[in-house]
Amino acid sequence: MSGEESDEDTYPNGIFLEPAFRHMHLNAVSEDGTEYPIAQIVRLEDLKPSGIKRQAREFCYFAATLSCDKERALLRKKFPKKLKFPNNRPSCMTDWCVFCLGSKLCSKIYNGRYEEPSEEIEGHQPLLSIVVHFNPYRAFLVLKLLHKWFLTIGMEEALGSWIYSVLACIKKPLDERSKELLETLYNDCVQHLKNCDEQEIRRLRLIIAVLESYFDVNSN
Secondary structure, eight states: OOSOOOHHHHOOSSEEOOHHHHTSOTTOBOTTSOBOOSOEEOOOTTOOHHHHHHHHHHHHHHHHHHTOHHHHHHHHHHSOOOSOOOOSSGGGHHHHHHHHHOHHHHHHHHGGGSOOOSSOOOOOOOOHHHHTTOOHHHHHHHHHHHHHHHHHHOSOHHHHHHHHHHHTTSOSSOOHHHHHHHHHHHHHHHHHTTSOOGGGHHHHHHHHHHHHHTTOOOOO
């Protein structure tokens, strides 16, 4: 490849779509058959504000594609469901927490209300093959839980990645309960920026940028 890559293209840190994934159709897989991840979150010190804006624009493309029924049907055919999801009930919140974030973070969130197993259970990455099978109710439930966990432990890497990915499953136009949840999430992210870990700052800013650019959410 000729020419030099810009800082915006390389995304050394932050939440980002894999470069190979960004420039392919959403139902593509790599040459060895490995599924491309939707997003990853790593350390954030070097990501520039311009990179956050670009990632927010790419999120808009990704979410718009997932919102198309024809595209979702093709993706579900490409990536048949292989995992059993926890039940869609609020009482299954610890099951969802372990599913998304793993047993260590679940223990951190729920403390004495969750007994951590002797052998660690790793959470799942929010891969396309998972979130493409989220119906509107499941997407809303999981996002509501993710917001609750964020209020407890802050914008951890895994949690931020899941929020980014599940937001893409929220369909527009928003119903009243979804609008209220996204506005609350937005305001809590803005508030958390005032007193947070240095590594959380640009994770929060990207989520805020996504809420502003795709969902037209603004601070109350």
